[in-house]
Amino acid sequence: AQSVSQHNHHVILSEAASLELGCNYSYGGTVNLFWYVQYPGQHLQLLLKYFSGDPLVKGIKGFEAEFIKSKFSFNLRKPSVQWSDTAEYFCAVNAPYSGAGSYQLTFGKGTKLSVIP
Amino acid sequence: DAGVTQSPTHLIKTRGQQVTLRCSPKSGHDTVSWYQQALGQGPQFIFQYYEEEERQRGNFPDRFSGHQFPNYSSELNVNALLLGDSALYLCASSRSTEQFFGPGTRLTVL
Numbered sequence: 001a002q003s004v005s006q007h008n009h010h011v012i013l014s015e016a017a018s019l020e021l022g023c024n025y026s027y028g029g030t031v032n033l034f035w036y037v038q039y040p041g042q043h044l045q046l047l048l049k050y051f052s053g054d055p056l057v058k059g060i061k062g063f064e065a066e067f068i069k070s071k072f073s074f075n076l077r078k079p080s081v082q083w084s085d086t087a088e089y090f091c092a093v094n095a096p097y098s099g100a101g102s103y104q105l106t107f108g109k110g111t112k113l114s115v116i117p
Numbered sequence: 118d119a120g121v122t123q124s125p126t127h128l129i130k131t132r133g134q135q136v137t138l139r140c141s142p143k144s145g146h147d148t149v150s151w152y153q154q155a156l157g158q159g160p161q162f163i164f165q166y167y168e169e170e171e172r173q174r175g176n177f178p179d180r181f182s183g184h185q186f187p188n189y190s191s192e193l194n195v196n197a198l199l200l201g202d203s204a205l206y207l208c209a210s211s212r213s214t215e216q217f218f219g220p221g222t223r224l225t226v227l
Contacts, residue, residue: 036218042220043121043219043220043221044207044218045218046217049215051214090159090160092159094214096214102173103148103165103173104150104162104165104175105150105160105162105209105216106162107159107161109157109158109159110157110158
């Protein structure tokens with residue numbers, strides 16, 4: 001079964017600082033990778049996704065993530081954060097050919113980002 | 118275009134009771150998944166429904182059951198509630214791999 005680790009529980013940054021949130025997954029086969037964001041009081045929204053092709057994917061609101069297969073990683077980055085980026089960020093993996101687990105999303109525990117104006 | 122909707126928003130029950138949560142998928146979606154999100158945790162997969170059948174199930178006991186209707190809407194039922202069932206229950210709908218989430222139902226078990 002697949003699993004996801006998010007290294008940082010809570011990250012505090014000042015506005016304009018650069019952001020990198022770590023995500024590692026454990027599964028040896030083909031994976032689809034996602035980053036979701038949950039703004040305070042709102043529902044989970046998709047930030048970006050990787051299925052195949054270019055390992056550097058761009059999402060909404062200036063976020064990007066890089067899939068490094070050899071490191072089983074899918075880190076989220078943003079060059080300059082804003083106060084409005086304050087939210088909880090979840091990395092998720094789906095293993096589409098894993099048989100019994102092929103339809104579910106497996107989430108990490110999340111990273112809370114606080115951006116100080 | 119309405120997104121995924123869930124009802125009720127909040128629910129308070131006592132131990133041993135039964136609860137039913139409801140989900141209407143995004144227009145054009147035929148698959149519904151349910152997740153449990155405990156405080157401070159990421160969502161955990163409960164099960165997925167497709168063509169009115171449970172297609173896949175996570176590591177949850179049989180007290181958790183569901184149903185999908187011909188219009189693709191879905192219900193999650195939890196019997197014999199435990200204090201540990203207190204959580205945010207999320208519904209996600211999809212037509213392919215990408216899942217779209219609803220706002221959730223906050224269940225508190227006293």
